[in-house]
Amino acid sequence: MCPFGANRKLASIPSHDRSPTEAQDRCRRHRGWRTLLGLLVGCALLTGAVATDLAGVVRLAEQRYGPPARRDVLNWLELIESARGLDEQRQLALVNDFFNRRIRFDEDIRLWQQPDYWATPLETIGIGAGDCEDFSVAKYMTLKALGLPVSKMRLIYVRARLGGPPGGVVQAHMVLGYYATPTAEPLVLDNLVGEIRPAARRPDLFPIFSFNGEGLWVGGAASSSADPTSRLSRWRDLLARMRDDGLE
Template sequence: MLLLVSQAGAELSAERVVQLYGAQTERLYREWQRLVLTLRREPNESIRLRDVNAFFNQRIRFAEDIEVWKQVDYWATPLETMSRGAGDCEDFTIAKYFTLRELGVAPEKLRLTYVKARIGDAASTVTQAHMVLAYYVTPAAEPLILDNLIGSIRPASQRPDLTPVFGFNMDGIWVAGSKTPNSGAERLTRWRQLLDKMHAEGFLP
């Protein structure tokens, strides 16, 4: 089932956020609200991408799930990430994805994408699992990559350190190289759990 992000997140009151996650979350949440309200008036989608990418890269500290959540693998909602001020690559990607959807970026343009990230120089064969947000101007276009590892948004061809494995969004799952989704994203248990949490928060309608 396709779920659409409305303006619910930006309209969720700061008081409700404090009730859920404590007073320490309010400052960052209000900054996020201002970002969303400002960028809704920005017609240039490239600027929206740039500013959303920078917002989370600059304000969220990278930390592994075991440190932040005392779990090996945990997908945090954007509000949960703001509450801790820290997250791993999946949390950065999730926060950017839902913020851009909040700003009206078409769902087919965005995919949360698992990659193998090369560690070391070009000759290295050592990789680790990583997640980035891929933006497609058109379905057949080369994607732009929003990544917490670097500040700039670059075309995929300029990120030879990343090898795509699969991407997904509300519409389905794309195995690397596929032009059409192979299955529905509801197969991803952590994705379903994430959406349930966001509905409970009131971030998703």
């Protein structure tokens, strides 16, 4: 039973030309980023990306977190542009793989000096690290930017059993669920298991509640029981900080 319920050839080049100076190299990289950013901004204006001022988002990332963050945010925006228009299964795989490969897991207390902090995608990509909520939120917001309907996604709080019995440990965890239809078994996007699997193949997860931008569900309930922005203060705070980041 599904635990989540329904729902020139080199030799011809003079040797002194083969290795550009550091300044030349920086200039070329800068021109490349500007070209990419210009393309992304132009496409975003036509299709409605994750941010209305992409150049501002990239500048903010570099100001806060340094030049590597600029590169990483540009890679993220490039993902959004290149994946738009693909089928949903391919979008899920690309987004899941992007964050699982690029973001390092770490605890909130070390990253943000808070016991429980939900980072914005810009914050997570900027520092290159996050916990389970940060992975899930970043995937959710990226898929939303790709045009995936919010109604097909839920952020799911679960109890996760780490390690098999008898010595397994159970701890709170968050994953992203994708529902192809309202009554479909969800696919689970998780930072603990890289492969996207149906919920029935994740017996290590026990759902507690789930939510998205439209509703909140307890356990495997079929209908929403509340407005998430009124019941979840961290969700409300996250959305406000995303607006401050120039996202949403």
